[in-house]
Amino acid sequence: MIFFGASLLLILIGLYGALVKRNLIKIIIGLSIMDTGINMLIISLGFVKGGTAPIISLKSLFQKNSLLVDVSKIVDPLPQALVLTAIVIGVAVTAMALSVVIRMYSVKKSIEIDDFKELKW
Amino acid sequence: MRKIVAIVFLAIIGFYIISIFSAFQFGDKYKGVSEHYVKEGIIENRGANLVTSIVVNYRGFDTLGEVTVLFLAATGLSFLLFSCKCEREFKRIKSSLVLRTATDTLFPMILLFGAYIFIHGHLTPGGGFQGGSVIASGVMLLFLSFRSFHPNHKTLSTIEVLAGISFAGIGLLGLVYAKSFLANSVLPLGQWNRLISAGVIPLIYIAVGLKVGAELSGLISDMISTTKED
């Protein structure tokens, strides 16, 4: 249960960074913290008490085309697969955002939001 | 002021999201498709690592999308950073002797380790993405230690393209052989828990590993290299 709470807190702290911080890189850091929080939430949603990792590599567990281990003792593999994707997507977005920030810096020599309010109204 | 408003509204959202957790007990059993994956995964795919089975086979389409996202990020990054017609330049401070010597020994091993990870993706934890990023971290080490190092972009691109095309191509082969895109029926499934098993899963993971490795290396090199005007 504390994992849920912790992930939620991470998400909210990350969002708070995006809402309040005036520095562009700080905002991206906030978003990446939020990503971590979400990933952790997904993993903890897939956890099963007393379960093992979804890798069945011991000979004793799988014989003659049938699974010997109790299914409910293996944690849910699907959320893990989803998180794999989510992490990669997260790094892609971060890289994209940072490259935009680098370009913005090369134009205005600043990475403060206050210098990027030209588009409005 | 802004901070207070943010905290208040985030608290409201947090309050509502917490209510979800009352419905999902931590550590509860799961139902639905995952049961199928766990029960039938090995039988259908002969891969010991169920996560790999899901990532490459059951939800292989997601992975194709994921590879695309990374490819997109690498492309977009170099599109943005080099949209002016400046020459690229690679200048960094000189690194220490210790680092350079260590790199000489470590780099091949890191590459090998990365390759191991993605080749054994269907058997052990890890796979294309993990292996690829390990390889990229090896390349990163080269960046740190050698002042004038920069990878050959043509080679990287070629690896990337071939790997990408073979991923999609394997998918299309599945369409030809089994009337279903990305179907795992091009190769025989083989024996469970062997290196050569699980049909096309290792092949796909090798392609993904190479592609991710090349992409991330290119991405890092793009980030680090500067243009002359800076």
Added chain:
Amino acid sequence: MVNPVVIIAITLMAAFSIGIFQFFGKKFVRGVFWLTILFDFSAVLSIAYGFLTGKITKPIMVKIGGFPPPIGINLSVDRFGAYLAVVIFFIGAMAAYHWLNKGIDDPEPKALVLMLLLLLGSTGMIFTQDFFNLFVFIEITSIASYGLVASNVDWSSLEASFKYIVIGSISSTFVLLGAVLLYKFGGSLNMLDISSKITPSRYGGVLMIIAIMFLFGLLIELELFPMNGWALDIYQGANPAVVAILAGGIVKGFYLVFVRSAIYLKFPYILKIGLIFGLTTYLVSQFFAWKQKDIRRLFGYSSVGQLGLLVLAAGFYVGGGLQGIDKTYMLLAIVFFVLNHSFSKSTLFFITDLIEEKDIEKWKGVLKGNKLLKTLFSTSVLSMAGAPPFIGFWAKLFFVLAIPKQYFYVVVLVLLGAVAEIIYYFNLYRITSSDSENCFEIKGSIVPASMNTLVLLGLSFLSGYYFFLYTRISVSTNLLIMMGAAIIIYIFGFSRIFQWVLSLGILSYALYLFKNININLQGFFLLFILVGGLILVFATYPVSKKYSWSFYPLLIFSVLSMVGIALAKEWISLFIFWELMSWSSYLIINQGSKAKKASWVYLVMSAIGGYAMLSGIKLLTSGPNLVPGFNSTAMRYSTLSAILIFTAFLIKMATAPVHIWAREAYGESPDGFTPILSGILSKMGVFGAILTVVYLLPHTAHSSVILYGLALFGALTALFMALFAAFQENVKKVLAYSSVSQVGYILIGIALASSLGYSAALYHTVNHLIFKGLLFVAVAGIIYRTGTSYLPEMGGLIRRMPVTFLAFLMGIITLAGIPPLSGFAGKWLLYSALLEKKWMFILLIAMFASIVAFMYCYKLLHTIFLGQLRDKYIKVKEVPLPIAIVELVLAGLTMAVGIKPSLILDFSDKVVKSLGFYGPGYAYQGAHRIVSKFGYWNAYFMAVFAIGAFIIALVLFFLVKAKIRKVGQLDIGYSGEVPDSPESVHFGYDLYAHMRRAVSPFISPIMENSYKKVYNGIAAFVDYARRFYTGDLNTYAMWVIITLSFIFYIFYKGVF
């Protein structure tokens, strides 16, 4: 048909392979790019074609990985997905072509890769049937757009891109969270599978929060108020080619995904979301755009508004409880809205990039000169603003018809927003079509915009066809074919005389077609329009050369749409042709060189009227009957609907409180068109008013009050407009007020609702066409020769234009209602009718108004023709032949009718009888003696008497002529200076200055000023209010969070 997954695989492979091809050179990359796009486009086209022809009926399900749906991912291509994919690839190809043509910043291969993957991502997003896979494709789409948005030489695109990245990340976070929680909830990620596990009753608990989170992520991408600041910044800052594909294609993909997810999730509050957020977004953006100075941001506001409307429509479609035909209508409305917006808006964005000018004021005169550009721009703007016969109009119409009647306030608000939309779009159009010395170079290729417009035109045709197909409204095919012929006239724009002959040919053919028509109310007006139109169009040829090549097609279009009004059998078809008439007449008036502002006011007033009519018609509908006919008298209608419908007609007649458009629009409209505007077009208001009084008012409560009110309006109009006319110095404006004043008399006649009243109204309608057509045509000829419409610059023209003078004189006599000409009979009938009804107060005003009318009658005649001829007009010739012919024909007509009023009264009698009265309320004694209960009048005797008096006066005039001394124009002068300004040398200037003080409180433009004040007040308010979009990223993000908490609060009724 191609397997949909192959589209995705091939596109991906192509995108990957560009990495190698870029080493061979740009040409290879472009080749790969175009081949891929071609393949994709033809593939989705083949699927869409299969759906369209009915070869494919069920959604195409594609298993991926060989696993059945809940286990593996699957694609599901349904009808709308396929259609939308076609649209996306088409617009994507056009945008890419445009961009390549303008030149992409250096790493061109990378840009093409991003473009391909953007299209791929949105296609996948539409096709997939898996919640998590949807998230992946959303991310592909988003990241590709982040990169593309940032790509512009202008650094502001970076700012836009960064804002998009942050808000987009927040959005996709919620989508991801929602998707995973849905998996946890339902045990799978397949949309159908989840859907089968959801029942509405489960929405009491956590499902509500999960669904809200998932849908909210998509809602952010739909740019709903108040969380759409980032989107507007993208529209403003990013490369227009990219914006075109985003606004035209990608956002529609998000929309489809949103609607589909809401359906799968069985979300119960989708209508509330539409009503709260969709409607607010629509209204807010339509008003915020008013004072926008940046053209791209203006279009951005419009796009956002359209999305709001789409969300509202989706709310009704999914959760509005629609069944049967309503649901079909709403679906069609949504499809049409999407198509309209995609093609028009992308065209507009292409055009902004062709002009490369951001400030609206600098667009002044852009459309002058380049016909093709003008056509493209006008088509898109018209379609966006919902002008018939373009697709945006049919969309709006279907939408309004489909909304359930208990949501009438939604209809009103949506139409209000539509008026606001017209206000800013045509403010822009006013600027772009005005004269200016600015020189514009088109930078780039015009091909994409043209292709888009071609598709738009095709779609408009199809959508109109579908409208008539589904509503089963009967429409005369002949009429439509003739309207189509207007396009041929358009094509032959190079030869003005050919256009003229063709127009006359079409009108004559129409007259021939309807020659045997039954004379009832409709038939009467049909003949009236066609005969009057034929005569007046005949006179246009000499003056038409001053105007654009689209003058004749629009003219024919407007006359034929009036025919359509007369032929209408249902209120809806009346509305359609009414709008056609308003818009085409707007476009004609706009061609006047000083008429830009005037035509804008005319259009806005017409739009208010037209939409008031539409909402009134909406109130008339009942149950399944969505297209009420005139005779559906089964139920009692609400007074409100009658008033709303009446508003449209009153505005077109320009009666008292809504007259503000009349002076300038009449005064500045093309001289060839003013006679038609005054003589025929404003009479369509009369037609509609009679229709309403006859068919609608008897079924409402308070009908007698409304009638008396109408009569009062009419009387006041007659009086005040006559007064205003006396103080005008522009000949066309004098006649403008005069026209409105005369229409006031007609309105009194209609309001009497008695047989005598109708007779008076109908008689006067025709009579007014004759003499006002005559006067306006004569004035057109005079302006053509002298080049001025300013009264003090004229004078003494009697010597140069005797024929015109004679005709003009007869027109004035008729106008004044003096026997022997046709004017007298109308007044006699009207006063008799008023006496019969004992409306003495109105009678008093009407009579007083007639006296006031003498003031301007005298002034006109006197100032134009009498007095001294100015030197510069010494060599002026008589008016051109076609005009002279028309003058003489009309003068002959007024004389003939004056002697024999039954020429008109025979027809009006039939009409009055067809309206259910026993007779006209008067009787004939012999051929010329007409009797009512208040007396008799012998037209023949009076004519002889009056002509005799005239001859005696003439003889006397020549006998005493010897005593007149002639003074040369330059004989006046004081202090050694010769005054030459027209005001100081012309005795007719400010003829009634001595009366001005007495009546000044009555002639001050109170109404006009108060309208202006209201407009300026709203404009100032919205100008201030749009500071809501501060440009600050944190604030934008904050609004996202605030909106989410709000949604949680209103939709979630606690687990706690």
Added chain:
Amino acid sequence: MVIILEYFMIFLIVLMIALALFAIKTKDLLSAVIASGFISLVASIVYLYLQAPDVAMTEAAIGAGITTLIFVVAVRKTKGREK
């Protein structure tokens, strides 16, 4: 043993949140970046506890490694400190 592990997890979680707060609060961008990298690293240990070795590897390699690297590069290129 199990109980010690659970306490250790609680410690890690508290550490993560503290790091997150630090990353948001600190004025020095480089420290913030390093802190956020640490969060990922700690998270990957948590994933191991939650029986997700694949994810743990990915998070460590990509989340803590690559992401931090590109952050550091970006911070250096923008020579940034928060105002």
